[in-house]
Amino acid sequence: MTDVQKEESQKTVVSFVFGLLIGGLLVWAFMGGDKDDKKPMDEKKEDTAATSTEDGKKADDAAAETPVTTLPMGDGKVVVNDKKAGREVVLAEVSYPIEEGWIGVREYNDGKLGYINGVIRFSKAGGVVPTAIPLVTPTVAGREYAVMMYTSGGDKSFNSATDKQLDTVFTTFRAE
Numbered sequence: 001m002t003d004v005q006k007e008e009s010q011k012t013v014v015s016f017v018f019g020l021l022i023g024g025l026l027v028w029a030f031m032g033g034d035k036d037d038k039k040p041m042d043e044k045k046e047d048t049a050a051t052s053t054e055d056g057k058k059a060d061d062a063a064a065e066t067p068v069t070t071l072p073m074g075d076g077k078v079v080v081n082d083k084k085a086g087r088e089v090v091l092a093e094v095s096y097p098i099e100e101g102w103i104g105v106r107e108y109n110d111g112k113l114g115y116i117n118g119v120i121r122f123s124k125a126g127g128v129v130p131t132a133i134p135l136v137t138p139t140v141a142g143r144e145y146a147v148m149m150y151t152s153g154g155d156k157s158f159n160s161a162t163d164k165q166l167d168t169v170f171t172t173f174r175a176e
Contacts, residue, residue, distance in 0.1 A: 071099065073099070074095030074096070076096065076149065076168060102121055103148070104149075104158075105118050105147055107143070108144045108146040109143075113148070118133050118134050118136055119133065121158070133147075142174065146169045148168075
């Protein structure tokens, strides 16, 4: 190996190591926790999930919840006022027929339910009252969707095999 090749190899190695150090510092700077944040990661995890498959594979943990502690109970009523196409469905008014479970959005074509596009957990005992349903894929203007509810298997993770869908379509809407 010639002196020029050795020198080029050394420059390459030094540049690589320097890049790793800079990259590590940037990741640490942007991903590092707040000094005042003492909660472990498990306690920070929200009880939400979104899915686009029938088998309930978790695809997204984004959610919109409020600190309201009283779950409105009733016969099961859902009103969706904001029907704009987007990545969430805002719940204007909801009364839940069960104390714990999931509320979700499914595609609705010609009176038939399609894929589950997103779900979020609700719980009377846990004080979990969602205000919106996060979606895996945005709703599309002109397409119809149905809002459904599911029982909870108790593990705070949505799975369409164990969290059974209630027989009622609580509301349908056409995205604008």
